[in-house]
Amino acid sequence: xxxxxxxxxxxxxxxxxxxxxxxxxxxxxxxxxxxxxxxxxxxxxxxxxxxxxxxxxxxxxxxxxxxxxxxxxxxxxxxxxxxxxxxxxxxxxxxxxxxxxxxxxxxxxxxxxxxxxxxxxxxxxxxxxxxxxxxxxxxxxxxxxxxxxxxxxxxxxxxxxxxxxxxxxxxxxxxxxxxxxxxxxxxxxxxxxxxxxxxxxxxxxxxxxxxxxxxxxxxxxxxxxxxxxxxxxxxxxxxxxxxxxxxxxxxxxxxxxxxxxxxxxxxxxxxxxxxxxxxxxxxxxxxxxxxxxxxxxxxxxxxxxxxxxxxxxxxxxxxxxxxxxxxxxxxxxxxxxxxxxxxxxxxxxxxxxxxxxxxxxxxxxxxxxxxxxxxxxxxxxxxxxxxxxxxxxxxxxxxxxxxxxxxxxxxxxxxxxxxxxxxxxxxxxxxxxxxxxxxxxxxxxxx
Numbered sequence: 428x429x430x431x432x433x434x435x436x437x438x439x440x441x442x443x444x445x446x447x448x449x450x451x452x453x454x455x456x457x458x459x460x461x462x463x464x465x466x467x468x469x470x471x472x473x474x475x476x477x478x479x480x481x482x483x484x485x486x487x488x489x490x491x492x493x494x495x496x497x498x499x500x501x502x503x504x505x506x507x508x509x510x511x512x513x514x515x516x517x518x519x520x521x522x523x524x525x526x527x528x529x530x531x532x533x534x535x536x537x538x539x540x541x542x543x544x545x546x547x548x549x550x551x552x553x554x555x556x557x558x559x560x561x562x563x564x565x566x567x568x569x570x571x572x573x574x575x576x577x578x579x580x581x582x583x584x585x586x587x588x589x590x591x592x593x594x595x596x597x598x599x600x601x602x603x604x605x606x607x608x609x610x611x612x613x614x615x616x617x618x619x620x621x622x623x624x625x626x627x628x629x630x631x632x633x634x635x636x637x638x639x640x641x642x643x644x645x646x647x648x649x650x651x652x653x654x655x656x657x658x659x660x661x662x663x664x665x666x667x668x669x670x671x672x673x674x675x676x677x678x679x680x681x682x683x684x685x686x687x688x689x690x691x692x693x694x695x696x697x698x699x700x701x702x703x704x705x706x707x708x709x710x711x712x713x714x715x716x717x718x719x720x721x722x723x724x725x726x727x728x729x730x731x732x733x734x735x736x737x738x739x740x741x742x743x744x745x746x747x748x749x750x751x752x753x754x755x756x757x758x759x760x761x762x763x764x765x766x767x768x769x770x771x772x773x774x775x776x777x778x779x780x781x782x783x784x785x786x787x788x789x790x791x792x793x794x795x796x797x798x799x800x801x802x803x804x805x806x807x808x809x810x811x812x813x814x815x816x817x818x819x820x821x822x823x824x825x826x827x828x829x830x831x832x833x834x835x836x837x838x839x840x841x842x843x844x845x846x847x848x849x850x851x852x853x854x855x856x857x858x859x860x861x862x863x864x865x866x867x868x869x870x871x872x873x874x
Contacts (some may be wrong), residue, residue, distance in 0.1 A: 442496045450489035457481050460821060495832070527796050534702060538695045548694050552766070554806045555701040556759055561786040561798035562708050563755030568784065569793035570716065571748035572728030574631040576780055577618070577638025581611040581753040583645060583775035585760025590658045590770055591651070600664035604761050611757025612750040614641075619749030623742055626731075638780055645772040657771025664765050666696055701762050708755055709795055715751070724748055725793070789830065790838050797839030804830070804838075 462481040465472045534551070541547045560582065567575045588607035592598045598606075622633050645652045652658065663671065669680040671693035680696075681688040715721045723744045727734045734741055764770050786805055790797030808823050830838070 438500070442493055445496060446489050446493040449492040450485050453488035454481065454485045457484050530796070530799060538698045542691060542695065545691060545694055548691075548698050550806065550810060552694075552698045552701055554802050555698070555705050556763060557783065557786060557802040557806055558799050559701065559705045559708050559759045559762075560756060560783045561790065561802055562705070562712055562795065563752045563759065564783050565787050565793065565795070565798055566712060566715075566724070566755070567748050567752040568787050569791075570721065570724040570728060571745065572724075573745065573748060574627065575634045575749075575752070576631045576777070576784065577634040577636070577641070578752070578756055578783055579775045579777070579780040580618075580638040580641035581615060581756035582760040582763070582779065583641055583772075584611045584614055584753075585757030586764035586770050586775070587645065587652060587658070587760075588757070589761040589764045590661045593662045594658070594660070600662070600761070600765055604758060607761045608754040608757045611760070612754040615749040615751075615753025616746055618753075619746045623745055635777070635780075638777060642772050642775055645775070653771075655771065655773075657769060657773075659769045661764055661768045661770070663693070663768060664697070664700060671696065697762075697766050701766075704758060704762060708758070713795065720744065720747055785827075789827070794839035800838045 458481065461484055462477055464475050464477060466475050467473070534555075537551055538548050560578070563581075564575060564578050567573050567578070585607040588610045589600070589603045592603045592606060593600070618634065618637050622630055625633055646655060648654070649656075665671070666680050669678060669683050671680050671690075673679070673681075673688050679688070680686075680692055686692070716725075723734065723739050724747075726737075726739065727741060727744055731741060734744075763774075767774075782805060786798055786801040789804065790799070790801030804826075808826055
């Protein structure tokens with residue numbers, strides 16, 4: 428009868444008490460954010476109080492909490508009176524596919540429709556970078572169930588690998604891309620191997636420490652990485668050898684196609700470049716999910732002990748997840764380095780890892796489309812909040828809390844299963860029995 432705990436007069440008192448406690452917490456948090464501010468008084472900082480604004484904010488928190496408990500409890504009462512039914516997956520999955528194809532079409536034509544709006548194309552490019560990072564971390568966290576708080580380290584390894592290889596050895600973007608991905612995958616294996624026996628919070632702490640170690644190495648190894656000054660004058664990617672520069676002695680993109688030079692050409696090219704890389708990443712991950720190794724990831728996420736009992740080599744499965752996720756993060760780092768033309772350790776702090784992890788969790792663990800939607804939310808919300816100045820991050824945090832209350836399982840908590848019963852029966856019929864299917868799906872994935 429837990430759903431009836433707020434019924435009657437005692438329910439009102441319970442709601443008021445709960446709302447009062449939440450408002451009290453909001454008041455404590457709001458004192459340094461709203462109640463006290465600093466102003467410039469003749470070159471000196473002067474403290475100014477705004478208790479009226481704080482009182483209004485606390486009242487809003489109290490009212491919102493009271494309404495939330497009222498609506499949630501009534502929804503639970505209504506839900507308790509209905510008979511349980513089996514979940515209907517076909518309709519949500521059909522809608523998911525439609526939304527995915529619509530998002531793909533919008534992303535494809537966006538730089539053409541908004542070719543004169545460089546700011547919008549730059550924001551869309553940033554979203555694509557975080558989408559690619561989210562899909563890479565989704566392999567480790569969403570599919571394999573391994574909590575990684577140091578994912579930004581592989582992002583940094585890819586970025587610095589491209590910068591050093593392109594400047595020191597004169598390698599092009601396309602030559603550095605696989606090399607940087609390989610370096611990041613090697614570091615992923617080096618991180619994964621010592622942590623094979625760790626789970627949960629302990630694994631998170633180790634990966635967090637790994638990310639900080641990489642950042643400190645980049646910060647202090649000044650002879651190689653430039654230290655806090657970073658690396659500048661990083662070569663930009665070209666269109667099959669045609670640079671995006673003004674006409675000179677060499678043939679440029681504009682002169683080759685007979686176009687008037689514009690900086691928008693390079694911006695649109697970079698957008699389509701990260702769009703192609705992200706699309707290839709999506710196809711790769713979706714394909715791997717249907718292979719034995721992908722099914723082994725998801726099985727290990729659900730129950731690692733059961734996987735060992737089935738004969739799956741959990742060591743190889745974990746290392747493959749770490750290596751693939753690190754490689755995709757390295758690819759995103761290469762593009763980031765080539766796009767910015769300058770990198771420093773300040774671009775690869777723990778905040779970046781937290782943002783990418785929030786994208787995976789907010790989008791829905793293991794959901795590819797959910798990562799896209801969450802990346803849009805986490806990148807666009809701070810941009811839309813720039814007009815609110817000091818309240819920008821406060822509104823961003825409130826929006827995050829509301830989204831997780833509304834969708835605790837993520838924006839796309841329902842996702843298409845990797846292996847359906849119809850596909851399983853078809854494979855059983857073609858292969859001659861369930862034993863061979865099980866052997867193909869599980870045992871071979873651990874070899």
